Amino acid sequence: MIQPADLRADLRARAEALGQSLPALLAEADQLARSVQLGAHGRRRAGQGDEFWQYRPAHAGDAARSIDWRRSARSDTHFVREREWQAVQSVTLWVDRARAMGFSGDANRPAKADRARLLALALAVLLLRGGERVGLAGGDPPRPGRAQLMPLLAQLDGDAPEDFGAPLTAGLVPHGRAVFLSDFLGPLPPLEAALAEATEQGVRGALLQVLDPAEEEFPFGGRVIFASMGGTLSHETQSAAELRARYLDRLAERKARLADLARSAGWHFSTHHTGQPAQSALLWLYQALEGGR
């Protein structure tokens, strides 16, 4: 796969264009108390931070140095000045780079992998603008700032040789967030394992299944030998049209299974088709990360 610099710049430009159409995302997490890293976002409760939050009457046990004398001098009781608790979120993205993602049912449609990368990067742009830390699974740990975009972009490049991808849990930050972008058409056990591990680490997030419309409709007929993108799997049929109903059943079953998995792990699940605009999927991702309550 050729990835000259201008192509990369193009991808980045498109991702930024997509990211501009949404307000900055404030990642919200209730479990973040233990993975605290000071950041720019108030948690709307007292805690560590720079911003003033409230004065409260001093209790026994408050250190004398914590008493705000200026405020206390205006009344008879002592007051302690509390600061707002501020934190940032760490989001780990995993984009399936297996060969199955290179499929496109129509010359006019982007490959699934392209769409998945675009969505991942757009999400990264949004998150970084909101001050969050973003990283790729299996890569460097999440970092904040727009400078992080370029490493992300570099890491998104390249295809894996295997037919179907398995989620990486290497870069997950405990109690952080994770987004898995894949077609999830391969075997499920690796995904189950990854989700289990993420759950153990208190990581929550979203599964976004990126499918080509051809995979959703199965518009084939006649005598066909179906082969996976890598050629490791193949299936021959005499009448492809006759298989359609059963294929669709299995696809629905797969989606239901994925939804179950996500629900049991406290994750969100949705399906995105490359025939649709990317904005809807980005919006969904935005909401999925925001509405983590």
Add this chain to the structure above:
Amino acid sequence: MIAGLAFTTPWLLLGLLALPVLWLLLRAIPPAPIRRRFPGVALLLGLEDKDRQADRTPWWLLLLRALAVAAAILGFAGPILNPEPGQPGTGPLVILLDGGWADARDWARRQERALAALEEAGRAGRPVAVASLADTPQALLPGTAADWQGRLGALQPKPWLPQDLAAWGTNLPEGGFETLWLSDGLAHPGADDLAAALLDHGPLRVVASPRPLYALHPALFDGGKIRLAASRSPATTETTVEISARGPDPSGTDRELARLPLTFAAGAPRAEAELDLPPELRNRITRFEILGQRTAGAVSLTDDTLKRRKVAILSGGADREGMQLLSPTHYLRQALSPVADLLDGSLSDVLPAKPDVIILADVARLTQSEQDGLLDWLDGGGLLLRFAGPRLAASDVARGDEDPLMPVRLREGGRAVGGSMSWGEPKTLAPFPEGSPFHGLAVPPEVTVTEQVLAQPDPELAGRTIAALADGTPLVTRKAVGAGQVVLVHVTANAEWSSLPLSGLFMQMLERLAVSTRAGGGAEQVQGLTWAPERLLDGYGQLADAGQLAGVPGETMAKVLTTGPGPAAPPGLYRNEERRVAVNAVNAETALTPASWPLAATVEGLETARALALKGWLLAGALVLLALDVLAALALSGRLPGLRRAVTVPMLAATLLAGAVLAPGSLRAQEAAPPPDPAADARAIEATRGVVLAHVLTGDAKVDEVADAGLRGLGEELWRRTAIEPEEPMGVDLETDELAFYPFLYWPVTANQPLPSPAAYAKLNRFLRTGGMILFDTRDGDVAGYGGGATPEAQVLQVIAAGLDIPPLEPLPRDHVLTRSFYLLQEFPGRYNAPDLWVEAAPPDATLEDGMPFRRLNDGVTPVILGGNDWAGAWAIRPDGSPMFAVGRGAAGEQMREIAYRFGINVVMHVLTGNYKSDQVHVPALLERLGQ
């Protein structure tokens, strides 16, 4: 059908035996699979095909292929439909065509038939001779078929009929030969002799056409009507043909002037009809033709026979009562009234009627204006015929100098001969000299001249004399004036001076001068003159210029007029000076007699069953079937993108058929449904739920869509910026929807908008009077104002607005409340920024008060706003909220869009709040007063 089928290589048909083998072979081989990359294959693993039959070729595909192969085998076997039986003839072949106009009706088929015979003879190596019997008889020289083929193709039917077949009988080649005679079905003179002569030499085959033949006889003028007659052969059932009279229209274009049906009674060979036409129209007719018959016989050219010239007769002096026979014009009137249209009145009265001829009987003096008028008229081609008389003799006209209206100078007094008071005998006429228009007329000896005016001897006198007395004194002189001529008869028009007006010669002379036209055919009228062919008919009845053909002598012409045209004088128009004679292919007496053939001759029809080689058709059919097979095979193996599912062709056809049958029914059902009232109620509720901006449905789907999107965009902005929270915009059909629910109508004007009905106008006017506002948008702000003319939309708007109750308008004044009802605006752009915006004119007494920035314009909301800036285009948003159209360029464009939104908000504010903002102007004053 099968009886007429033969094969050139029948043994190839054995290949059909291989078809069952093919059937089995094809059944065994399933279509080849396609390899497809498909990630979803993981989900497919383990799914078994339910029906293993699909790997066999379907029966209909097998049938298709078997048919294709069978068609190919049959095609290569060379089937021929109606194979020609071998011609047994030997020896030379003579092909005779009648070749007259009667052949023109199906000349192509005759040629084809003759060519077929030629080709046959050529294949058999027989010498051939071809002759068209309408030609002058000549010796028949047999040649090779190849020689004759080109000449036969160039042969055209002649516009006459064969004249002398017996003469052909003497020109036949020696020895025995076979004859093929393509007859036109008519009996021609000498045909029996020729047939007998041909039978002497060998067998005679006669080919006759079954198509009926029609001939149109020359039209006759009879009692003010035109009598038309047509003949036909064979005389069969009752038939009606249409006869068309053609001629130039006033602009000179040839067109049909009249048409009349002519009905042949059953068994009648001849039919007649009468045509009554006004003289103006009748004089224009140049030809009659039977519609649908392309032969020279179905065309009848007209000549002077049908023309009725307009003749004005004027005489000098008052008529003397009781002496009618002495009246100078009595004989002229008697002679001309049956054959010409006579005009009466003074010269100044008749000149504007443009008569063809003006006769001045014994008129000496003319006023200067009369003379000028006459000269003008002569220049245009008139004929001035003057008769002498006592007044002319007594006057001094043309005594010294030549009078422009006299051909010669006259000697004073004239002369009288043979009278009781004079010497000598009355003079007789000399024979008319050659070159005179009267040449060829017999001079009756009883015509005598007793008195006449004499011409002055002059060098030109001899050239101007066209008739003279026996002693050489001129009797009739003439000279050309412009395109016309002046003719002077040196005697009176009555019998006073000579007996000429009493004789038949007088009539003939008038005819020769084209003063009158003959009432019937007259061979003697053409005697002695040379007739130059002007336009000639071809065999198909088409007129063509004659070119430089030699003239036809009068004797020949006289013969032709009685017996019918021939090579010497083909049908057409002939001319001698002012007169024209039409020679028609058919004359009044021509009868179409069916031919009778000797018993020994074999008569066959023109129709021959042509041998039809089916090889090409069958092979083409096989190719088509194979092409279908390719499509079907592609469809079966899923390679045809159009057919997503493996729908078998019969199923598809059935679906289409069912759709075609059902669709009209459902349409009818839709039409029949009455307009449901609940829907209207729901619409009313929808429209009154809140403020609803509405636009008028124009019928142009695109414009309506933009208008809807525009109002939605404006509504969004109103929601965001103001307290007005409009509901979804609605389209309003002026004819059916109630307008009272809407405060504001946006009306995009399209060039092809239908005009509202009177009921809709009533509704609109009620809407305007009760406080509604219409924003007319001609959407032409980009082009309006350039070139000065109104755009189509503006014109439509004018028409629409004509029926509306609209007050006087003025261009939006700078202090109008629209400029400040919400935003302060100086201009009102949409997608365009034309400055013209028209609103109700301010009352004339509006004045500017001191200290006030605006006039007092308190009352009333303008009922209409007219402009052309395509505001809806600027307001329009897509469902996702992005603008539908670009406005202007870059940031300036976006600024313009913003101003457009502000204008829309101002308009809606103005509609909803009326003059409230105008009152606001006075708030400072009110506050000041309150403070006191």
